[in-house]
Amino acid sequence: xxxxxxxxxxxxxxxxxxxxxxxxxxxxxxxxxxxxxxxxxxxxxxxxxxxxxxxxxxxxxxxxxxxxxxxxxxxxxxxxxxxxxxxxxxxxxxxxxxxxxxxxxxxxxxxxxxxxxxxxxxxxxxxxxxxxxxxxxxxxxxxxxxxxxxxxxxxxxxxxxxxxxxxxxxxxxxxxxxxxxxxxxxxxxxxxxxxxxxxxxxxxxxxxxxxxxxxxxxxxxxxxxxxxxxxxxxxxxxxxxxxxxxxxxxxxxxxxxxxxxx
Amino acid sequence: xxxxxxxxxxxxxxxxxxxxxxxxxxxxxxxxxxxxxxxxxxxxxxxxxxxxxxxxxxxxxxxxxxxxxxxxxxxxxxxxxxxxxxxxxxxxxxxxxxxxxxxxxxxxxxxxxxxxxxxxxxxxxxxxxxxxxxxxxxxxxxxxxxxxxxxxxxxxxxxxxxxxxxxxxxxxxxxxxxxxxxxxxxxxxxxxxxxxxxxxxxxxxxxxxxxxxxxxxxxxxxxxxxxxxxxxxxxxxxxxxxxxxxxxxxxxxxxxxxxxxxxxxxxxxxxxxxxxxxxxxxxxxxxxxxxxxxxxxxxxxxxxxxxxxxxxxxxxxxxxxxxxxxxxxxxxxxxxxxxxxxxxxxxxxxxxxxxxxxxxxxxxxxxxxxxxxxxxxxxxxxxxxxxxxxxxxxxxxxxxxxxxxxxxxxxxxxxxxxxxxxxxxxxxxxxxxxxxxxxxxxxxxxxxxxxxxxxxxxxxxxxxxxx
Numbered sequence: 001x002x003x004x005x006x007x008x009x010x011x012x013x014x015x016x017x018x019x020x021x022x023x024x025x026x027x028x029x030x031x032x033x034x035x036x037x038x039x040x041x042x043x044x045x046x047x048x049x050x051x052x053x054x055x056x057x058x059x060x061x062x063x064x065x066x067x068x069x070x071x072x073x074x075x076x077x078x079x080x081x082x083x084x085x086x087x088x089x090x091x092x093x094x095x096x097x098x099x100x101x102x103x104x105x106x107x108x109x110x111x112x113x114x115x116x117x118x119x120x121x122x123x124x125x126x127x128x129x130x131x132x133x134x135x136x137x138x139x140x141x142x143x144x145x146x147x148x149x150x151x152x153x154x155x156x157x158x159x160x161x162x163x164x165x166x167x168x169x170x171x172x173x174x175x176x177x178x179x180x181x182x183x184x185x186x187x188x189x190x191x192x193x194x195x196x197x198x199x200x201x202x203x204x205x206x207x208x209x210x211x212x213x214x215x216x217x218x219x220x221x222x223x224x225x226x227x228x229x230x231x232x233x234x235x236x237x238x239x240x241x242x243x244x245x246x247x248x249x250x251x252x253x254x255x256x257x258x259x260x261x262x
Numbered sequence: 263x264x265x266x267x268x269x270x271x272x273x274x275x276x277x278x279x280x281x282x283x284x285x286x287x288x289x290x291x292x293x294x295x296x297x298x299x300x301x302x303x304x305x306x307x308x309x310x311x312x313x314x315x316x317x318x319x320x321x322x323x324x325x326x327x328x329x330x331x332x333x334x335x336x337x338x339x340x341x342x343x344x345x346x347x348x349x350x351x352x353x354x355x356x357x358x359x360x361x362x363x364x365x366x367x368x369x370x371x372x373x374x375x376x377x378x379x380x381x382x383x384x385x386x387x388x389x390x391x392x393x394x395x396x397x398x399x400x401x402x403x404x405x406x407x408x409x410x411x412x413x414x415x416x417x418x419x420x421x422x423x424x425x426x427x428x429x430x431x432x433x434x435x436x437x438x439x440x441x442x443x444x445x446x447x448x449x450x451x452x453x454x455x456x457x458x459x460x461x462x463x464x465x466x467x468x469x470x471x472x473x474x475x476x477x478x479x480x481x482x483x484x485x486x487x488x489x490x491x492x493x494x495x496x497x498x499x500x501x502x503x504x505x506x507x508x509x510x511x512x513x514x515x516x517x518x519x520x521x522x523x524x525x526x527x528x529x530x531x532x533x534x535x536x537x538x539x540x541x542x543x544x545x546x547x548x549x550x551x552x553x554x555x556x557x558x559x560x561x562x563x564x565x566x567x568x569x570x571x572x573x574x575x576x577x578x579x580x581x582x583x584x585x586x587x588x589x590x591x592x593x594x595x596x597x598x599x600x601x602x603x604x605x606x607x608x609x610x611x612x613x614x615x616x617x618x619x620x621x622x623x624x625x626x627x628x629x630x631x632x633x634x635x636x637x638x639x640x641x642x643x644x645x646x647x648x649x650x651x652x653x654x655x656x657x658x659x660x661x662x663x664x665x666x667x668x669x670x671x672x673x674x675x676x677x678x679x680x681x682x683x684x685x686x687x688x689x690x691x692x693x694x695x696x697x698x699x700x701x702x703x704x705x706x707x708x709x710x711x712x713x714x715x716x717x718x719x720x721x722x723x724x725x726x727x728x729x
Contacts, residue, residue, distance in 0.1 A: 199655025201633035207586030210540045210564035
């Protein structure tokens with residue numbers, strides 16, 4: 001195989017050498033003329049395709065509900081310019097306000113005898129942030145706060161259930177306050193708790209507490225507080241607000257106390 | 263020295279006891295109450311670790327019975343017999359020598375006067391001076407705690423000394439040790455006409471859970487357990503005569519109302535409360551079929567005394583005063599009369615009336631404030647709380663013969679003493695003592711002695727002693 005290739009190489013070299021020798025030795029033969037130059041091509045004038053010189057959205061990012069302005073300018077020979085997304089045919093130069101609800105890519109297509117060109121402009125739409133909390137309303141006062149500020153305990157003597165004079169003053173003021181509170185809170189009811197100091201027997205104190213609460217209720221009822229919205233609970237000596245063993249503390253526990261009903 | 267003389271009947275009983283029987287024998291004593299020696303019993307092997315609880319329970323029960331002088335352990339001999347065969351016969355000039363398992367050394371030529379506990383008279387002579395000796399031992403056998411318990415009458419000779427010789431069985435734990443101790447103590451107490459408190463219960467109110475709830479416990483304060491779980495105020499318990507039910511007052515639904523629960527298992531028996539601003543529990547009737555209670559029903563003013571069936575039906579008023587009338591307690595013996603507290607004459611006093619509301623009479627003289635009446639099981643005496651002689655609210659415990667109205671003061675200050683309740687044996691009382699801001703429950707004998715505090719955790723009050 002090696003020898004074959006070497007052989008052919010040698011043959012070719014010999015042939016070329018013989019040819020060259022021959023040429024030099026023979027009379028020159030005129031080479032044929034080259035072909036004529038090609039006739040110049042007659043150019044048929046073709047119209048240029050339109051060019052979208054500008055198609056922008058400003059701004060490119062909006063929040064939902066805001067608008068963006070599309071601006072475009074098409075040059076060249078144009079037969080129609082249109083923008084998709086429902087805008088339709090437009091002038092070759094112009095602007096249009098859009099307020100897409102979601103991110104939208106607008107495609108402008110300019111068509112002319114020379115072809116067509118497109119441009120795109122994208123408007124990114126972001127959701128608006130959650131609204132801020134409403135401005136603070138005038139603070140809503142609960143019935144508990146009203147009772148705490150407007151209604152006071154009525155105090156009683158040891159082993160007594162009659163409304164003493166200082167308690168009559170307190171209950172009279174309470175009556176006005178309670179009527180207003182019951183008007184402001186039309187579904188509310190008031191619980192009058194009857195309490196005692198720790199000294200009597202528990203069961204007997206349950207009786208005292210019941211009668212103290214009832215005495216307060218009857219007094220208020222007499223001053224026009226609607227009785228059907230006043231309830232009583234006796235706690236006897238089971239829920240003292242003060243646990244020291246002296247008269248000051250005991251007096252604090254011998255009381256009718258007002259709380260909101262359920 | 264105190265001598266005890268057994269009746270002929272006692273001898274018969276003692277003979278029976280040799281065979282493991284325990285029957286009550288009346289013992290007549292001269293010159294005071296009998297002295298009993300209860301040395302610490304020991305346990306074999308695993309049983310030993312429960313013996314602290316055992317010994318505490320045994321001596322505690324016997325002591326609290328109030329029938330004995332319990333000899334201090336410091337005055338006891340050093341040798342403690344564990345079974346009758348541990349006793350030696352003292353030598354006597356004309357007696358046979360000690361038996362084979364006797365002492366190593368021969369009796370000294372001079373006749374000894376004691377043998378460190380090996381002779382019965384070592385326990386009956388000074389310094390011990392006991393009339394009776396309780397002894398024995400415990401061991402575990404086949405997964406059971408076995409107590410071998412003996413009670414010897416030290417005034418008898420060895421052949422006739424045994425009053426109790428019995429085997430008691432319990433679980434191999436502290437509860438089992440306490441059980442056999444309670445049972446042994448009950449036999450000892452029963453022999454002398456007493457009644458063991460073992461098996462009875464004290465119901466009470468505790469705030470240890472964060473709220474006032476009804477609890478129960480054994481009379482020695484053990485096995486405290488919560489009955490109600492309303493997370494509100496649930497208190498003023500009272501127990502049915504058979505101990506199967508309790509009634510109490512709770513604010514769980516708003517206004518105070520009556521509840522009746524079974525105890526074992528704990529179950530709400532759904533008492534129906536008549537409409538009232540206050541319904542508060544009082545007591546069961548002796549037949550356990552009705553309760554008496556205080557209610558503002560009808561008048562709208564707390565309270566009159568009512569009676570009703572255990573489901574709340576059939577309610578009707580008994581008293582008709584316009585005063586506060588509360589804490590009705592039906593005579594447990596007769597079922598025909600009620601003691602209660604009333605303000606009809608001014609500050610609250612203890613009154614009595616018939617079940618139909620007739621024959622109302624004031625029992626306490628009208629001074630101070632009197633309340634918390636509780637019937638003796640015999641139906642002739644009451645215990646109650648009274649401020650007589652003390653400042654307002656400073657109650658003490660008294661007892662009173664209802665017929666004669668003679669009274670005895672049992673506590674004397676040292677805080678506020680309230681809510682006495684008689685034990686079923688009629689010998690013990692439980693009550694609440696408040697010192698400063700701490701209220702705890704105590705038991706004592708009805709003469710005011712043997713005071714024992716039985717609660718320590720939280721605030722505890724309103725005890726009632728039931729079965």
